[in-house]
Amino acid sequence: QVTLRESGPALVKPTQTLTLTCTFSGFSLSTTGMCVSWIRQPPGKALEWLVRIDWDDDKYYSTSLKTRLTISKDTSKNQVVLTMTNMDPVDTATYYCARGRSRFDYWGQGTLVTVSS
């Protein structure tokens, strides 16, 4: 049974760095072909793909956000960590982690991050 769960702060201040952790089970990121992506959704708005990390540690970033994002994995802990620097109120969104590269077949429940002073 595949599950993913996001964790991190619900509130961050402008200019701060956000760190979110995706803890998963039911698959291993050391298995060839496995990938985990981060996707966000501002309230009432569309999904936006942010970044992906692959089993071989290759990383792919959204062009518009690549200067602010960092993704890493800890295979032994079944975790993927996302950091986003210089947070702004427009970054207020529900952040999801999901398994997959060309399709996202399992999603976490999402974590709402509000950026406000």
Added chain:
Amino acid sequence: QSALTQPASVSGSPGQSLTISCTGTSSDVGAYNYVSWYQQHPGKAPKLMIYEVSNRPSGVSNRFSGSKSGNTASLTISGLQAEDEADYYCSSYTSNSTSKFGGGTKLTVL
């Protein structure tokens, strides 16, 4: 990196069929058969409904089908039911090895 283009809203009566389009470019939708579709009910995480243009994951109703022509993909829902009322998003893998989503379509069952 602009989003894929979807109609903002569609509506239909129970039992009818309707189609949601998703238009991209030759660098995403047109480049690969890696288009997927997601259903999202309010307050819930998205659910994969179609992958690789026309494949249904186990457990998804065969009322949902997908297709693609050139740079435009489509999701068709037949025999519309009240439970189908939700937001629908398309997604495509891109030539940069990244992904992108459409702007979303709100489906209303009249």
